[in-house]
Amino acid sequence: MPELAEVEWFRKQWNAGLGAEIVGLSLHARNRIFRGENVRQLRERLVGEKLLTSQARGKRMLFKFSGDNFLFIHLGITGKIHVQPANYRPAKHDHLVLVQRQRALVFTDSRQFGRVRFHHGTDEPDWWKHEAPEISSPDFDQEFVDRFLARHRKALIKAALLMQNGFSGIGNWMADEILWRAKVLPSKRIRKLTTHERAAIFRATKWVVRRSLETLGEDFADPPRNWLIHQKWKRDGICPIHRTPLRHATVAGRTTAWCPKCQK
């Protein structure tokens, strides 16, 4: 599932179409990615408007169009944003295609866990507002993390890292990377974390997010070779530091890897 850095990369794919008018549109109105949306309004309002800006928050994206129109996309598990030539013929899983004179902006989702929403109005839609600050912003600080963890004292730390109202944009692989760097066992209860461990988790979160945005988020390049992610899915994966075999188990409902030597 795309996490914050991948989402950021996908968001930028449509930058090619910034400032250009939508001259045609095709969509699969009955697909579940449009559940609950006024697809007719989307179709009628977007044609003739220009793509102005876009932004990402956690795993979510918002594209702003002229005429007070907003398009929201969540990639779900297999969603992808890409650009094709203007004469592109939509394939089976291309659920939304915005055609411009020079290109087509395409949203593809084979498993359809993604979501597309539409909003027309002068203000950003209510569902775009988010209680959690972006991790890369100064508002995401040690105090915020401590307050958030204090509200979930009985949870496992891995579960807390997956909560989007605290660690916005973090998913399974980033959570494991953060905990490996912070030297904390994924299955550790939050109430048992020391001040030192909470500080290490905060620092590792900031660092993993920053470096992921600089690599994956920039040009979809792999994160640095000494990251856990390169070992995590291998059955014989090893700790990049100790070269000891990683342990694997389901923690907080997700496949989790950790180093028994690094993480306590």
Ligand SMILES: [Zn+2]
């Ligand atoms: Zn290790």
